[in-house]
Amino acid sequence: MAVTRKKAAPKKSSTKKSNTVKLKFDTGWSYDPAPESRSAATIKPQYDLFINGQWQKPSGKKYFATTNPATEEKLSEVADANAADVNKAVSAARTAYDKVWSKMPARERAKYIFRISRMVQEKARELAVIETLDGGKPIRESRDFDVPTAANHFFYYAGWADKLEYAFPNRQVAPLGVAGQIIPWNFPLLMAAWKIAPALATGNTVVLKPAETTPLTALKLAEIIQEADLPPGVVNIITGAGATGAAIVSHPDVNKIAFTGSTDVGKLIQRSIAGTNKKATLELGGKAANIIFEDAPLDQAVEGVINGIYFNQGHVCCAGSRLYVQESVAKTVIRKLKDRIETLIVGDPMDKNTDIGAINSKQQLETIHRYLDIGRREGAEMWESSCPLPRKGYFCRPTLFTNVAQSNRIAQEEIFGPVLSILTFRTDDEVIEKANNSPFGLSAGVWTDKGSKIFNLTRRMRAGVVWANTFNKFDPSSPFGGYKESGFGREGGLHGLMPYVDIK
Amino acid sequence: MRLEVLKTYKLYIGGQYPRTESGRYYIARNKAGAQLANVCLGSRKDFRNAQVAARGAVAGWSGRAAFNRGQILYRIAEMLESRRAQFIDELLLQDLSQAAAEAEVNTSIDRLIYYAGWCDKFQQLFSAVNPVAGSFFNFSVPEPTGVVSIIAPQNSPLLGLVSVIAPVIAGGNTCIVLASEQKPLSAITFAEVLGTSDLPGGVVNILTGSVKELVSWFSDHMDVNATIYCENDSSVQSSIREKSALNLKRVFFYDKKDWNSEEGQSPYFILDTQEIKTTWHPIENIAGAGGGY
Incomplete structure (x- = not known):
């Protein structure tokens, strides 16, 4: 019997342990509508x-x-x-x-x-x-x-x-x-x-x-x-x-x-x-670089990236729309991002459970779709949430691109929608150069556990607002504006x- | 009898003294029309070479300790002081009176000392720690904007030049300066002062030439961050603002300044070519912990 029990136990991955549990919201539980009046x-x-x-x-x-x-x-x-x-x-x-x-x-x-x-x-x-x-x-x-x-x-x-x-x-x-x-x-x-x-x-x-x-x-x-x-x-x-x-x-x-x-x-x-x-x-406008180093607390970083690009449907001039992930953790981060994106609720903006509401106008939705086409044509790999969209209204699934090149238009131009471009890097100097290689300079983000590295990055980012181990924070007493x-x-x-x- | 050795007035780019690549010249004359020197008639290509030198020098210069920048500005003042007589003579040639020439040189030296002192202080004046609502440490500090193109004042050939260069480099920027067109001699001699002052090559680049010909390159280059113009020609001002829109250069007109007076110097001149950067970082806030009180 003991042998059988052992067989029935969930098989552990022989390569890397994952400490995230993938939540299955569709089968596990569902949210009742909670509309504001x-x-x-x-x-x-x-x-x-x-x-x-x-x-x-x-x-x-x-x-x-x-x-x-x-x-x-x-x-x-x-x-x-x-x-x-x-x-x-x-x-x-x-x-x-x-x-x-x-x-x-x-x-x-x-x-x-x-x-x-x-x-x-x-x-x-x-x-x-x-x-x-x-x-x-x-x-x-x-x-x-x-x-x-x-x-x-x-x-x-x-x-x-x-x-x-x-x-x-x-x-x-x-x-x-x-x-x-x-x-x-x-x-x-x-x-x-x-x-x-x-x-x-x-x-x-x-x-x-x-x-x-x-x-x-x-x-x-x-x-x-x-x-x-x-x-x-x-x-x-x-x-x-x-x-x-x-x-x-x-x-x-x-x-x-x-x-x-x-x-x-x-x-x-x-x-x-x-x-x-x-x-x-x-x-x-902006095209903020959000940079994740391998020593960052990855789960917090993933939350920050989600908030950075999907807050307000990505209609944010300082949105973290260019994600730079250090190569050693890129696979893990991308998997965690996809898992998290799958849990985002897209739909009725009046519902208090909704994470991503409607795209502001038909025209903006068309602009976003045009960029999705451009991204695919340029050879980047597109992935989007499998969530259903309401039949009426202007909606867009949270989307990300991998295999993005620095020169791709989806890495250079402001899309102003829920679309994340993911690039990778190896060294500090490399990512600083890539992040600063943009005509924009509104904001930037850095995720790492090492204090001296934070200040090296925040000092060298050519951007007016730099968030370290956080993103998209605003306050009346905090100056905002671009380089x-x-x-x-x-x-x-x-x-x-x-x-x-x-x-x- | 001894024949005087005449000086060749050349440009100052990347710490070197090249002639204009264009091979052109113009004649600097005094009011009476006497020839003072053949001066380089700088070209667009000279400007572009200077821009490359200036951009290349930004990282090193802005990365210097502010204290070190202060020492170098002070050293420039020392070098100028030691050549006081030469500058006075040159200003006399360019039609200044003895008293005006002496005042121009003295004030220029003092102005450099003034800005040398600001190098490691203006940041404290214009920074802020911002009391945001939330568990974050948040602060704003000035940082150099980068490369600044400057068309120097026409009638104040040394003091005007020093007054616009000093605040820009005190703040960690690099610059490309077009000297006074009619009175260019002091600017080039000042370049010799800079060359012997421990100022890294490329931080200040000085061209001579025609304002009318060069002004559009000074304002439409895509890799220049800010531009300063010191005359009140409204059509030139309008064209500078329009061309600067190409890459959203920061534009400043110092056309109503009396460089001889106290209003000719202020930390607010430094602030003009600074960007304010705000940095956020969370503060760990463990629920239930009451802090150190």
Whole structure:
């Protein structure tokens, strides 16, 4: 009998022991749906432009629809601002700057910003629901990351308003005037906070344009700003597409452009303001290297890589989209990654169990698919999760490529989707050279147990944010922004004040 | 009777003193029109050679201890001091008055000393440890942006030159500088000072030539990280900003600076060609442990 029992015991691998248990979620257990209720949110059927503290009809009388990318249903329609509307918004901001905001005692300015922060917290649930409906990101991320971080950003910068002389040793600072701010669709409310909070704290007034696919939380923020009784014209929020953005950039009475978006548009902006005195902050694309050394705690590293590339469907400019694994552990890491990816739940963004929600728009889904084709054509090996996708809406399975060459387009260009390119290396110097061989320089990640190696790597990475043994962490007090073609200027922290002041 | 030996004014690239590869020259004259020297009319290729030298020198120079960079900047000041008389003479040739020439040289020496002292201090001024919410150690420090192209001030041939070079290299960058077109002699003689100051070759590269011809190469090269222009010609400024968009160079115009005054020096000039890098690392936080209190 003893012999039989021995035979029946699970056969151990003769080569390497694996200490990970592969969880079979499909057969082991399943999750019941846990949908967040839509009832927490009020979405009006139509939104006008928020100019000079009032809701104003667009002078072109045009509106466009904003849809839920998870269901393709229309959520609302928002005004399409033309050049005349932009002009109205800029002159409202100018008047508010001249007459009110630049004359107000700094401590009073601070209190307005604190008030906005508190109201964002009060309406956190509503904002999270709308963010998820309009943009497709999992409710867990809107609820636990986007909205609280946005509220905290206002709170952090509010406190700076009456302390600016401490931030710039031996110098006096003055606000710039009217700031034109254009933000992307990946973190709509959070990016609005990143732009508006430091601008107001330093005494500037604002004309902000959210992205055309995700305007709703910015418009909700406009309602909060109205409710907070912020003097009319200090913040103006206008909706529209590229033409509206271009009108803001080229308006002669705008003193400062703050833009977050693609590197191509960033370059266009720098060109179009070439003959002016406008200042600019550009927070652009990235292709972050995430580097795993053989001595790293591999399970933690795998979690970090997953968070690094699949957070927010990979719609993250600082996403860890280039994974460099030391050759000796490459096989293990790739296996662990695939096992972990198989457990990711892709589907209804409103479901609290969902890990990966909807791709933000049909257009973006097409871009991602184009890159998947390019990757295969270039000879890389594609692997994707076997998870089912909802029949409606824009979804993409978490995907990875192995056998990627440094010169492949999927290793050089920003895909902005849940697609990981995996490359390997042998030595420290080799991986530093490979990681830095990119026109981008927004972020980087390093995983190793050795402290001196961490600092060698973090010092030599040409990137504005470097995460060691962690990834995709953000905080209002922590400066964020790129080297090289990832843009210039910093957002967050003490350094985030600098782009909004004139140092005298 | 003894015939004076005239100096050949050449370029300064990678620690060497080559003639322009183009073989071209222009004549530097004083106000009265007298010929002072034949000066190299630098070319695009000279700029590219200088860029290669400058890029190659970034790793070594930025990797030096900040303290060591401070010592080298101080050494440059020492070498300049020892050649004070020569520089004053050369400035007199280029139409400065005796008093103005002396002031220009004295302030240039003092300015180098000023920035020598900043080399290992500005980082502390502009760094931050950030109190993030979460169990992380998080800090931000300035780092050199890399290679900087500089079109030096036209009317301050030595002091203007020193005032724009010093903060750039104090911060660990390397640079390619186009000297004052009308008054180029001091820049090349200053290159001789640099060559005897323990400054590694390639950290500072100095060209002479036409601003109009070279400005576009200074601003559109894809492997230059930042560019500085010191005149107020608005069409040139506009073209520099436009061309710099190609690779998103950081652009700075120092067109309203009085280099003779206190506003001609400040750690904020160093900060212009620095990038802020933020590093995160988790802090182990064992549940239940109350720390050391």
